[in-house]
Amino acid sequence: MPPIELSVSDLAIAASLLLVNGLLSWRLALNLERALAVSAVRMVVQLVLVGLVLKQLFALGSPMLTLGVALVMVGFAGQEILARQERRLAGWWAYGLGTGAMAFAAAAVMLLALTTAVRPDPWWDPRYAIPLLGMVLGNTMSGVGLALNTLTSLASRERAAIEARLALGATRWQALGTVHRQALRTGMMPIVNAMAATGLVSLPGMMTGQILGGVDPQEAVKYQILIMFLIAGSTGLGVLAASVGGVYRLTDARHRLRLDHLKVPKN
Structure with missing residues (x-):
């Protein structure tokens, strides 16, 4: 069986769980909403960039x-x-x-x-x-x-x-x-x-x-x-x-x- 490819909407569904975390943080006065958002954005950007770099690196094989x-x-x-x-x-x-x-x-x-x-x-x-x-x-x-x-x-x-x-x-x-x-x-x-x-x-x-x-x-x-x-x-x-x-x-x-x-x- 070939691997199942994920779409942007699939990732968005998973990302919605962070909204739950953010709401819990706001409701319980944990003050983690900003940290969660920044960490999530940073993770996505870093992984996308790493994916692009690795794709080129694997192709060049230098x-x-x-x-x-x-x-x-x-x-x-x-x-x-x-x-x-x-x-x-x-x-x-x-x-x-x-x-x-x-x-x-x-x-x-x-x-x-x-x-x-x-x-x-x-x-x-x-x-x-x-x-x-x-x-x-x-x-x-x-x-x-x-x-x-x-x-x-x-x-x-x-x-x-x-x-x-x-x-x-x-x-x-x-x-x-x-x-x-x-x-x-x-x-x-x-x-x-x-x-x-x-x-x-x-x-x-x-x-x-x-x-x-x-x-x-x-x-x-x-x-x-x-x-x-x-x-x-x-x-x-x-x-x-x-x-x-x-x-x-x-x-x-x-x-x-x-x-x-x-x-x-x-x-």
Whole structure:
């Protein structure tokens, strides 16, 4: 059975649900009407533009254009990580650490997937590389953002205890061990929960899209398992790299706590 094509009117029917949300927000004085409208318009515009760009990218099949799109995606994802930090690192570290950790993890996992499991021809085929990268980046971004936010927030909150351990001769890793482990756990928790719920509680978007597109459910399941493993691997690498880098930045070679490397939050 060929995939069912959706018309503008079909999308309008689905969009009417937002009116219900808007009315509920107005009736309950939640003040979310404007945010819902802006978010919906932004989503539609972004997806339409992405669809046009991907159509041209798939037609051209250029490795340089594929790399360019991938770098743009990484750049925007890094900005999202930065926006989620309550206590940011000062200077270029605020953007560079999270973006670098995420880019390293996503690149390593994508190279592994495209050259071993998926094996498109050519290996950088944008029809495979860009959608897979989008799913991996989106989840890695969340994990890295949570890990960095937890690390900087707890380091500030537990300053007295950390400095006491350092004064007693503990290394930076010993003094910040509890904070570091909590950052790792927080960053990994979303993907752990997602893997536990996938299948029985939720059917992920990629699997659902493939099934609606006519792909055999068993093949769709295989792809979804692959994606979840890739996301878990990338999230783990990204969270580890970001948290390790964060510990180094919040201390120095003499094992002193350097909270002056954090930007003072605005009231």
